[in-house]
Amino acid sequence: MSKNAQRNINLLLIFIGLLVLALTSYVGYRISSSDRRLIPISVIAIIAGVIFEGKRLSDKWSTVLLTALASFIFSFFAFLPGKREHGYNFENHIEAFPYWFIILFAIFSIAFHGDKVIPKLTEGITLLQSIAVIYWVVDYGFIDTNSILLKSVMIIGLLFSLYSVFHAFTHAILSRTSRLTLSIWSSIIMMLFASDNIYRVYQNEQIENTADITHGLYIGLQFFLLGVSCIYIIQNFIMLMGFLPGKGTFFNAQYFRDLKELKGDHIKRYSDRQVSILHSFFCVLFTGTIFALNYHYQILPRHVAIWIVFVTFPFILIIYDIATRRKNYS
Incomplete structure (x- = not known):
């Protein structure tokens, strides 16, 4: 140069x-x-969560800082007037500015870290997700609906759930078709829970308006966890939306090439190793008990209960394995 x-x-x-x-x-x-609260603490909590997860994926703080800097700079596109915007309001664009940062940071993290963002799936994970989605449907009261469309969707979902149960409790070979099917089902479930979680989290009052610190921290934790999950929400969204043809790839040769690559990504992220049937039984027992108790006593909001089970069950399984090995050695 x-x-x-x-x-x-x-x-x-x-x-x-x-x-x-x-x-x-x-x-x-x-x-x-401004007289308005343009950037509430809840948004800062989401940003903290997405940066926290970005650091967990990255080995270096320098990578995180560069990702954040690039996201911050490109976020200023939020201030460009929209095509259908009538009367430019700068403060409205300030409110959108941090969400641009969050989305861009998640996209850049996906681009930089590739396979790290695509967690390896197993029969146990899809079993756990299937049990959770059944609880979600029951707790919402959807089984009492009179809508033919909703009933049809629930029947399809139940068939996918039974398919995941079948693989978790048998030694059926995990073929490429099976792994593709279970991976797509996992993405659908996670996008469903993500949408519900976003909606439920934003039903909370603003952290600034809470009556006590404990309640404020509880709400802040929900927003923080939402930030942590943002990268995976966007990744699952990409892995689902890729099945739809784009404006310039409407079922043409390029679309089918992209589709083949996307199918390969889904198959690659799903492990072909069989899980222990004992672990599957323990998963049903543990999650079924937690969800049944929460359904009966309404201890926690359903979305919080589901995400707590997702986070805690793998650790409980590790403790269970360690205890079992010690017992066998003794």
Whole structure:
């Protein structure tokens, strides 16, 4: 690279830096002088969650900081007027600004970390998810619906759930077709829970308005966990939406090439190893007990109970395995 080209790049970077600094200062001024709460603490909790998960995926803080910086810079596109926007309102764009950052940070993290973002699935995981979705349907009261469409969807979901139960409790070979089917089913369940979780979390009052610190921390934790899951929500969304043809790939050769690659990603992320039937039985016993108690006594909101089970069960299984091995050795 010539000296003139390097100089021009340096000047461009300086200009972009000064522009970003000026825009940031102005946005900060408008936030501080506004009568509205433009960026609530709940949004900051989501940002903290997505950055926390970004660091867990990355080995270096420098990568996280560069990802955050790139996301921050590109987030200023949020201030461009929309095509259907009638009357530009700068404060409305400030409210959208942090969500741009969250989405871009998640997308860049997916691009940078590839396979790390696509967790390996097993028969045990899809069994756990299937039990959770059955509990979710029952607890919502959907089984009492009169809607033919909703009943049809539930029947299809039940068949997929029974398919995952069949594989968890038998030694049936996990063929490419089976792994593809179970991986797609897992993505559908996680997108369903993600949508419900987002809706339920945003039904909470603002953290700033809570009556006591304990309740505020409880709500803040829900927003933080939502931030942690953002990367995986977007990844599952991408892995599902890829099955739909795009504007320029409406069932053409490119679409089928992309479809083949997407199917390969789904199959690759699903393990072909059989899980222990004993573990499957323990999964049904543990999750069934937790969900039954929560359904009867309404201890926790259903979305919180589901995500707690998702987080805790793998650790309980590890403890169970360690205890079993010690017993066998003794």
